[in-house]
Amino acid sequence: MLKIPLTAHHLRFHGWARTPITFHDYTVSALRGALTSYLRAAFCPRGQQMQNDLLHQTLCPVCRLLSLENDGSIDGDIRRPYALEPLPEQPTQIEAGQPFSFGLAIYGEDELLIQFLLVAAGGMGELGVGRVQPDGARGRLEIVQIDVVNPLTGAAECVMAPGERQVRADWQSLGHAQVLARAEALAADLAAGDNLLQVDFLTPTRVMQNQHAWSKPDFFPLAKLIVQRVLDLSSQFGGGRPMLAGEPVALKRDIYPYADAVRLVANETRWWDVHGYSSRVGRKQVLGGLVGRAVYQTADWRPLLPWLLWATSTHVGKNAVKGCGMVRLRAISASRGKMV
Template identity: 35%
Template sequence: MTPLSFTHLHLSSIATTDLILEGHHAGNNLRNALANVMRYATCPETHRRGAPSAEHAATCPACWLLAAEADPGSVSRAYAVEPPRRPIDRVRAGQRFSFGLTLFGDGFRFLPYVVLAAAEMGRVGIGPGRREGLGRFSLEAIHAHNPLTGETHLLLAPGDPVVRVLPAAVTLDHATAQAATLAHCLERDGQLLRIDFLSPTRLEEKDNLYKIPDFAVFFGRLLWRIDDLALNFCGGARRDPDEVAGLRRAAERVRLIESNTRWVEMWSWSGRKQDRTPIGGFVGRAVYRADDWTPLLPWLILGQGTHVGKTPVKGNGVYEIATLESGYWSLNIGLGHPVSAGR
């Protein structure tokens, strides 16, 4: 069992000027805007040179959430960005759009700062052209949503300055409960599992880059990410090596039956490296088959909320189990009207 829990925030917005999201670059643009706003609005040492001290990072929301150097050797963050579910190049002024933000474990304690930063992002703008007045939007509402139970809470209402701290946390128990439904669907479909990779997914293992959705590599990186998030932000412990080996053997027995994916080449500027970093990956649908999915299903279901592969913080590695009729990320509607308040 893993103590990993996380809360998905759904941010409903309306563009007040034209806004350039650049399709699959949207996650990177949204993350950069969020990071910049949090640093200058929250951190008293915004113009500091070098990494933050451990003492400072422990109390500063921006550095705790954003700075890898606060935890040497770790590349995980306590948050991840979800770009619009379908890639959007440009949002016209007056159009509604939405995006997501996930807070893992202890990251939820900084919810009020994240909400303030999201509103400020709309004021200063995101994406190309923001210095020329583009990229502005008004934050209309924020919902916390658990896709596995349907639980939804309105955290910020239109025109209301009060943020309600009501998590709708996703846990392994919820994923395990849905595993029976997925198993039934797989039996009906001849044990064929369909996965949609919604944002560029970059899988690397032992210095090798995989440009096809190899299941064993995909699942291995997914299991590592789930365990790393649980260890860093939820008080978890290292998984028993025998359990890891058993799950990896089960994953190696899965076969890739069909791959309708394509590679998207993308780059991002790294302030730490002072150079461009490749963040491209594959998108599209893959179909897999296994004789026994049972040990893998809870982790595949849970992992939809964690992303997989490189740079999940920038919106990469978002996937969805297409075999299920109700899509995990269906609430992140991209363009359209905000969701209702729900429960």
């Protein structure tokens, strides 16, 4: 049996604009900037000056969270244990008094890290969010409610109600047992039909193939990046490397043969070309990727479904921390697919 010792917490913050807030086309890039600015201002105000101090970068939890680089001691790519999550159809102009919501996923069980991110996400509106307004300030946002959401079911649990200031910590996190249960149910739905799996790319999904961004949602590179990201998150912030039948998961043995057998049968994606700004590297950042839907087919989805379902939590591809690469899965019938 596959064991992925990872835990995820999906928080949804609801609030209202105290002053007008203006975003670029992709709101989450500005939210991530506000989140990191608050973390540094509140918990590590000298962090930017200490970028070349290896000891500080290693010991400071905020610097490790925001800018730790791989010195060769960590297997895989360095991952950040969080990801912002935009809500559907979020406007780019919020007037004073209007509601505004966003999501934040946190990976792992590090209580200190969770507290840092909770405080920062709840308080970043005090420093300002979005583009600079005519008065020279950024928009102000006040958070009044926090929910915990299950990305597999959509079920929501309120952990801070309006009027409260304390977040209840006994919420239900997402774990591998829930993923396996959902995978079993989804596999049955797929097998009962045409084994057609629809993947909805909810936010720009940028997958690199041979150093170029993909132009078509081919399954193999998508599956490879999904598995690599889950492996790294589990190893770096979970309970260790995922295991299958008592052995560490090996992509060439346990993933590639099944991913190779998957066929893209419908493609209704388009490229959304958006940009953001990275304060860490000091330059504009390309965030564009595919959005829309793609339909895939294979004889047996069971070896792949747990990984694909984890991707609905972890995101996939470039700029996951900025909300890119959000996906959703569903079983469909042949009548709903358009052949490519």
